[in-house]
Amino acid sequence: MRVDLLTREYPPHVYGGAGVHVTELARVLRAHVDVQVRCFDGARTAPGVHGYDEPETLARANPALRTFGVDLAMAADVAGADLVHSHTWYANLGGHLAGLLHGIPHVLSAHSLEPLRPWKAEQLGGGYALSGWAEHTAYSSAAGIIAVSHAMRADILAAYPDVDPEKVSVVHNGVDLQRWARPQRRVSEQIARRHGVDPEVPAVIFVGRITRQKGLAHLIRAAHQLPPEVQLVLCAGAPDTPEIAAEIGAAIDRLRRTHPNVIWIDRMLPHADVVGLLASSTVFACPSIYEPLGIVNLEAMALGVPVVASATGGIPEVVADGVTGTLVPLDQADDGTGTPNDPEAFAADVARALIDMLADPERAAAMGEAGRVRAAEHFSWDAIGERTLEVYRSVLG
Numbered sequence: 001m002r003v004d005l006l007t008r009e010y011p012p013h014v015y016g017g018a019g020v021h022v023t024e025l026a027r028v029l030r031a032h033v034d035v036q037v038r039c040f041d042g043a044r045t046a047p048g049v050h051g052y053d054e055p056e057t058l059a060r061a062n063p064a065l066r067t068f069g070v071d072l073a074m075a076a077d078v079a080g081a082d083l084v085h086s087h088t089w090y091a092n093l094g095g096h097l098a099g100l101l102h103g104i105p106h107v108l109s110a111h112s113l114e115p116l117r118p119w120k121a122e123q124l125g126g127g128y129a130l131s132g133w134a135e136h137t138a139y140s141s142a143a144g145i146i147a148v149s150h151a152m153r154a155d156i157l158a159a160y161p162d163v164d165p166e167k168v169s170v171v172h173n174g175v176d177l178q179r180w181a182r183p184q185r186r187v188s189e190q191i192a193r194r195h196g197v198d199p200e201v202p203a204v205i206f207v208g209r210i211t212r213q214k215g216l217a218h219l220i221r222a223a224h225q226l227p228p229e230v231q232l233v234l235c236a237g238a239p240d241t242p243e244i245a246a247e248i249g250a251a252i253d254r255l256r257r258t259h260p261n262v263i264w265i266d267r268m269l270p271h272a273d274v275v276g277l278l279a280s281s282t283v284f285a286c287p288s289i290y291e292p293l294g295i296v297n298l299e300a301m302a303l304g305v306p307v308v309a310s311a312t313g314g315i316p317e318v319v320a321d322g323v324t325g326t327l328v329p330l331d332q333a334d335d336g337t338g339t340p341n342d343p344e345a346f347a348a349d350v351a352r353a354l355i356d357m358l359a360d361p362e363r364a365a366a367m368g369e370a371g372r373v374r375a376a377e378h379f380s381w382d383a384i385g386e387r388t389l390e391v392y393r394s395v396l397g
Contacts, residue, residue: 002034003392004081004098006074008067008090010039010049015238015268016209017295018088018111021148021173028385033392036081038074040067040090050077064127068093068134078102083392089114089131092138105143105395109171110152112213112292115159118336119212123240139163143395146171146388149314152292169391172317173295174381179271180302182279182372191276195233196263202358203231205281205305207274207296208288210239210248215287215310218340218347220251222287223259225351230358231261233277237268278303282364283357287350289330289338291315298379301325301371306364308353310346312338318379324371326353 005026009019022037029035030048037049044051055069071094078084078098085107086095092108099106114120114132121128139145139160145168147153153168182188189199197203204226208214216236223232234252239245256262269277278284284300286309293314297307301318307325309315312332321327328349333339340346357364 001083001392001396002036002081003029004036004038004078004084006038006071006078006084006086006091006094006098008040008088010037010041010044010051011046013039013041017173017293018109020295021109021111022087024174024176024381025385025388028381029388032385032389038077038091038094040070050074062125062127062130064124064130064134068130070094071097071134074098075101078104083107083396085109085392086138087111089135089138093134096134096138096141099141099143106138106141107144107146107391107395108138108142109146109148110139110156110292111148112290113152113155113159116155116290116336116338117213119240122212122243136160142167144169144391146391148173148293149317151314151317155292155313169387171384171387171391172314172379173293173298174379174384175295175298175302175375176381177302177376180275180299182303183272183276188276188279191273192280195265195273195277197231197233197277197280199280201229201231201261202361203233203281204283204285204354204358205233205235205278206285206287207235207278207300208286210236210244212240212244213288213290213338215289216248217251218289218343218350219285219287220248220255221343221347222350222354223255223262225348226259226354227358228259229261230259231263232259233281234262234264235269235274235277236264237266275303278305281305282361283308283354284325285350285354286310286315287328287346288312288315289332289340294318297325298375301368302375304365304368304372306357306367306371308350308357310350320370320374324367324374326357328353 007022054066074094075097084098192199291313310330311327
């Protein structure tokens with residue numbers, strides 16, 4: 001059986017959880033089926049991986065139209081596959097068209113939903129209507145839909161009531177325990193110092209893109225309430241827009257007036273550096289307002305780092321409250337933005353959870369160890385690959 005995976009992200013161009021997911025899924029599936037990966041951002045040299053550039057004729061077009069240009073090229077090349085599996089709206093239209101063109105089942109994985117990310121209009125303008133149309137069209141017609149959490153499954157059925165619930169399966173994201181193995185202390189300390197972090201001083205770390213859904217602004221607001229000696233390490237780059245980058249920069253400048261130990265790393269780091277910084281930190285913070293699963297929490301847990309995270313989306317299916325970390329209640333607006341109804345109260349709750357974790361290092365260490373065990377027992381990629389193959393078999397009959 002040949003399966004073509006369609007995705008925007010694939011190494012070396014990976015910036016989010018969906019890219020990690022496709023990378024690991026392709027790896028485990030190759031032990032069972034012929035996998036061809038079709039991705040954005042230009043040609044690749046790895047066997048079975050085909051990269052596509054945006055059409056030059058669309059160079060000045062809206063980003064959504066440029067995306068559709070890549071989708072058309074990918075759909076044409078799926079010829080010969082038995083099944084096509086797309087990831088995120090960027091590739092959903094390509095998967096939908098490939099299914100129609102070649103008469104094969106289209107399976108898609110839901111990593112996020114456009115109706116629940118209205119802030120994307122800041123980035124796409126009128127293209128946001130196009131991304132939503134492409135996603136809805138693909139979901140309505142897909143032979144099978146894989147949700148990365150039970151919360152995501154509920155969101156799909158609420159956002160797209162025309163989708164048959166029988167077609168929607170839950171297969172969680174996973175984590176590569178070898179790739180996210182805790183390094184020797186000496187190594188992680190060297191990495192931390194190289195980035196201006198003192199491994200002997202308590203540290204709260206955030207890793208993620210600068211986008212509304214990751215809640216970075218809420219973490220910065222919460223940090224005003226932390227003891228001034230605590231380090232706040234922000235591995236935060238790839239802003240959605242210049243405006244949100246400026247907004248976050250100004251917020252960090254205000255924080256530094258009273259809390260000088262803020263280390264902002266605004267670029268993508270090598271994997272080993274991210275591992276070292278996480279392993280050197282006391283607690284990982286995930287203040288997201290929208291998170292279908294939150295693979296970054298799994299990565300922190302695999303390294304034995306306790307997590308303080310908002311109790312939204314699929315995060316409660318990953319972080320065991322009081323066992324592997326602390327879940328912070330989040331009362332959100334129901335207008336599709338996910339905005340906290342009381343941002344100050346949410347920030348105060350995040351600050352309180354972080355302070356409690358920092359104040360009891362033994363408890364934090366025990367939660368970190370429990371997180372490592374939970375990641376190993378419940379989120380292995382081999383098991384996720386098997387469950388994905390079951391979905392393929394069900395739609396192929």
